[in-house]
Amino acid sequence: MKLYFLVNAAQYHALFTSIGRENRGLCSWRQRMRRTFIVGCPRSGTTIVQALLARHPAIYTLPETAFFEHLHGRLEWRWGDARAKARSRWPQHLGLARGRTRGVFADLHRQLTGSAPSPWTPMRMRALSRRFIALLDRSAAAAGRSMWLEKTPNHLLYIPEIEAVAPDACFVHVVRRGADVLASLADVYLRFENDAVFGGGTVHWARRWNRALQIHEQHMNRKNHHLVFLEDLITQPEAEWARLCGFLGLQADAVLDNACQQPIANLNDEPWKVSAIHGQLRHADPKVDGLFGPKMQRWLQAHLASYDDLRARCVAARSQPASHLHLAYEAPKARAG
Secondary structure, X not given: XXXXXXXXXXXXXXXXXXXXXXXXXXXXXXXXXXXXXXXXXXXXXXXXXXXXXXXXOOEEEOOOOOHHHHHHOOHHHHHOOOOOOOOOOHHHHOOEOOHHHHHHHHHXXXXXXXXXXXXXXXXXXXXXXXXXXXXXXXXHHHOOOOEEEEEOHHHHHHHHHHHHHOOOOEEEEEEOOHHHHHHHHHHHHHHHOOHHHXXXXXXXXXXXXXXXXXXXXXXXXXXXXXXXXXXXXHHOHHHHHHHHHXXXXXXXXXXXXXXXXXXXXXXXXXXXXXXXXXXXXXXXXXXXXXXXXXXXXXXXXXXOOOHHHHHHHHHHHHOOOHHHOOOOOOOHHHXXX
C-alpha cells in the first residue's frame, strides 16, 4: 500500500506540474488574445460572416463546436419550443459536466492539437469551460493569430454562460429577415431532408426566429455586442465591413485572402454550407415567393416580430456622437491608460 501511494503520488505530481507549466506558458499571451463568438438564428448567414472574417490575417477560426450547447443543454427549452420542459439532471444542479461533454472537449482537443488532453479533465462545468477557452487561445496563438472566432448559431441562447467564463468576449449577432430565414430553412429541408437540423415546420421556426430577434434586441446596446444585418452586408459591403472591423478592432484595409482558407465546415456532414464557406458575398436567390403562397406570406407577416423596427433602431444608434459609441476591443494605448 505504501509503495502504491508513492507511485501514484509521483504520477499526480508529474501531472499537476505539467498542467502548471502549461498554464504558466499561457499567461504571456492569454491577456492579449481576443475572443469572438458569432451567433444568430440558423440560416441567417452566420457561416458567410464567419468565412468572410476568416479571410482576415488576424483571425483564427474553426468548425462549429456547439460546446456550450453540449455543456448546458436544454436547447429546446431555451428556444421556447412547444412542450419543451426545463428539465435538468442532478449533476448539472451541482455544476458538474456530463461525461458526454467531456468527450466532446477531448475530441476537439485532438482535432486542434493532434493529441489527447491531459488525463485530468475537469468535472465541474465552469472549469471545463475555462479549459475550452484556453484551448482556443492556444490554438489561435500557435497559428500566429491575435483573435479567434467561434461560430455556433445556437450559442445565442447561452450568452450569459459564455460571458461568465469569458467576460471579455465579443459577440457578433447576424440578423436576417424572418421570411427569408424561414424560406431558406424550408428550401434546405426539402433538398437534404435533415429532420434533426431543419425539421419542425414553419410555425416551429417562426417561433424560434422571434426568440432570436428578442435576444438580439436585448443585447443591441451593449458595448461587446454588434448586430450585422445580412442584407446591409451584401448591399453595402464596404461600409458594413468597416463597421464590423471597427467594432472588433481589426485593420479594415488589411489584405484579405482571396477565399477562406481555414476549415469551417465538413461538407460531408453539412453539404448545405458549400456556397458560404469561401467567404464571398453574393445575393442569394429569392425563395419566399417560390416556396410560400399568398396565404402563408400573410401569416408570416402577421406572426413574425418586426425586423424593420430592430434594424431602424440600430441604424439610428449609429448616428449617435462618437463619444457614446464603444468598441469591443480598444486600441492597446487606450486600454493601458
